[in-house]
Amino acid sequence: MGQTHSIINFMKNTDEILMNTVISTALKAGDILRTGFRQQFEVEEKSAHDLITEYDTTVQQFIVEQLSKAFPGAGFVAEEEHFSTKGDPLLVIDPLDGTNNFAMGIPQFCVSIGVYTGERQPKAGVVYNPVLEELYHAQVGKGAYLNGEPIHVTQEPLKDTLVATALPFKLRDKVDWITQLLLHVYPEVMDIRRLGSAALDTCYTAAGIFGLYFEYGINGWDTAAGVCLLREAGGVAVDFSGQPYDPFTSKSIVVGSPAHVERVLHLWHESGVKLEG
Secondary structure, three states, rough: OHHHHHHHHHHHHHHHHHHHHHHHHHHHHHHHHHHHHHOOEEEEEOOEEEEEEHHHHHHHHHHHHHHHHHHHHHHHHOOOOOOOOOOOOOOOEEEEHHHHHHOOOOOEEEEEEEEEEEOOOEEEEEEEEEOOEEEEEEEEOOOOEEEOEEOOOOOHHHHHHHEOOOOOOHHHHHHHHHHHHHHHHHHHEEEEEEOOOOOHHHHHOOOOOOEEEEEOOOOOOOOOHHHHHHOOOOOOEEEOOOEOOOOOOOOOOEEHHHHHHHHHHHHHHHHHHOOOO
């Protein structure tokens, strides 16, 4: 029995060290972004309509260096560079979610770090908005928090909530289809918002600020941390077909309270509009 307790305590301590290190790294990365915001910096176009700044690469390099030192066996999935994805923990990083906002001087962006096991099971998520100094964090089984205070998805009726979405700017041939889905949701909600940061949209839904968030053409580094937060806040995350959302394989995402997600999926199925997972 004593040995079992020692193992459990070691695991707890290891998880706490991991969480504290990821939080500390996200805060320091956010400080770098805040310092550079609305200053002069290099901006390039990765692809049509998709920008990258020197801060994307600088902050990603900082995060990977810090976490590699702390956890030598870690693997990484990151937006701006390919790394070995074999390792435990597996850290899924978006150093600057909302790059276009950052580049244009719009204060809606964040650092996002998802923590997964080597088998790609979620362990924790950290999202930091350096402009508002809002730190979202969660560990599986321990709840979700904003600046240390518990957060939960809203229980307000869908008609009384704001819904967040985005148009797939990299997949412009899908815009008409997404617009059709949006039009079937719009009569059922207070209004629509498009803020330009998937990680923050997910966190705002976890905190009850939004009633629901959906998007197509999403990347795993945008959502890996936020989805962990969302689920710990009592929400569900699925793809457009209603299957559980997986940041490593899913192309679409719908998050919110179970009732709100179920209602929106029902509206889409009733509409007859083709759905893609």
